[in-house]
Amino acid sequence: MSTKILLLEDDKLFNETLQDFLEEEGFEVDFALDPYSALDLTYDNLYDLYLFDVNLPYESGFDLLTKLRDSGDETPTIFLTSRETKESLVEGFSVGGDDYMKKPIDLDELLLRIIALMKRQVRKQTIILGEYSLDVLSKTLLLSNDKIDITTKAIELLIILLKAKGEVVSLDEIKRRLWAAGQSASDGSLRVYITQLKKYFSSNIINVRGVGYRWIA
Numbered sequence: 445m446s447t448k449i450l451l452l453e454d455d456k457l458f459n460e461t462l463q464d465f466l467e468e469e470g471f472e473v474d475f476a477l478d479p480y481s482a483l484d485l486t487y488d489n490l491y492d493l494y495l496f497d498v499n500l501p502y503e504s505g506f507d508l509l510t511k512l513r514d515s516g517d518e519t520p521t522i523f524l525t526s527r528e529t530k531e532s533l534v535e536g537f538s539v540g541g542d543d544y545m546k547k548p549i550d551l552d553e554l555l556l557r558i559i560a561l562m563k564r565q566v567r568k569q570t571i572i573l574g575e576y577s578l579d580v581l582s583k584t585l586l587l588s589n590d591k592i593d594i595t596t597k598a599i600e601l602l603i604i605l606l607k608a609k610g611e612v613v614s615l616d617e618i619k620r621r622l623w624a625a626g627q628s629a630s631d632g633s634l635r636v637y638i639t640q641l642k643k644y645f646s647s648n649i650i651n652v653r654g655v656g657y658r659w660i661a
Contacts, residue, residue, distance in 0.1 A: 447562060448490070448621065451475045452482040452505060453497045453524065462495070465551050471558075472620075479508040486512065489617060490607055491519050492565075493558065498525035498532070506539050513540040516609060520561050524549055571606065576644060578602065585644070592644065597622060598637040605649065605659040614656040 449466060453459040454477050466473050474489060476482035478501050494512075496505035509521055522543040523536045536544045543557055571578040577586045583599040585592040604613060604621050619629035622637075638657065642649055650658045 446470060446472045447492045447558075448472045449474070449493045449495060449558075450482060450485055450489070450491045450519075451495045452477075452479065452500070452508070453495070454478060454500050455497075462549075462551075465555075469555055479503050479505070482508060483511065486517065486519075490604065490613065490621065492562065494519050494521040496521060496523055498523055498527055498536070506535055506541075509541060510539045520565055522554075522557060522561065524554075573645065573648075578606075594640050594644075595637065597633070598640040601634075601637045602641055602645075605657060608659065610658060610660060612652050612656050612658045618656060 447470075449471050451459065451462055451466070451473055453462060453475070456477060459475055459477065463473050463475055474485055474491075476485060480502060482496075494509070496509060498505040500508075505523055505525070512519070518540075520542045521540065522545060523541050524545050524547060525532065525536070526547040527533075528546065533544055542561055545554060545557065571580065575587060576592070578584075578599070579586065580603060583596050583603075585594055585599060585602075600622055601618065604618060615631075615634070618634065622634070623629040638649065638651075645659075648659055648661070650660055652658060
């Protein structure tokens with residue numbers, strides 16, 4: 445399951461440069477040139493990381509992240525900015541940013557910061573699901589410290605549903621997240637993974653017929 449990034453940068457050339465670099469490093473990237481388009485993308489997709497420019501048309505990257513945080517979106521965020529002041533740095537962290545890089549951006553440094561942030565996110569996540577615990581780092585499901593025999597793909601699907609926080613995740617989105625680029629997404633395999641999960645969470649996984657699935661606590 446590759447890391448999915450939403451890139452918001454209004455400089456079209458720099459946006460394309462970042463896209464090319466990140467995709468070459470194995471990330472899945474959606475992009476926007478303005479905050480309104482980026483906000484629309486967050487409604488339709490689940491992301492592992494936001495890369496937001498600060499100085500943007502209509503409103504700043506700080507304003508956009510404030511809206512997202514107020515809505516309960518906790519997606520890790522790195523700000524990319526040409527602002528030099530300490531006040532801007534303070535504002536970036538105060539609205540919920542996780543990291544802050546000043547332009548011009550060193551791409552190798554950006555990659556290191558992304559990797560470090562993703563590792564921190566995974567390591568701090570042990571999710572309690574009733575009598576079960578989900579270790580996100582090792583992608584294992586445990587019952588009283590005993591590992592449950594379940595496929596890694598089923599665990600990845602469980603993580604996708606949990607990240608949606610009760611919202612319906614469409615079939616297309618599940619396939620995009622569960623199968624890497626170049627792999628063939630299989631409806632039959634997806635049903636198998638759902639069946640595996642329902643063995644343990646039958647009352648939590650809801651099938652919205654013809655649309656997708658959602659997790660209810």
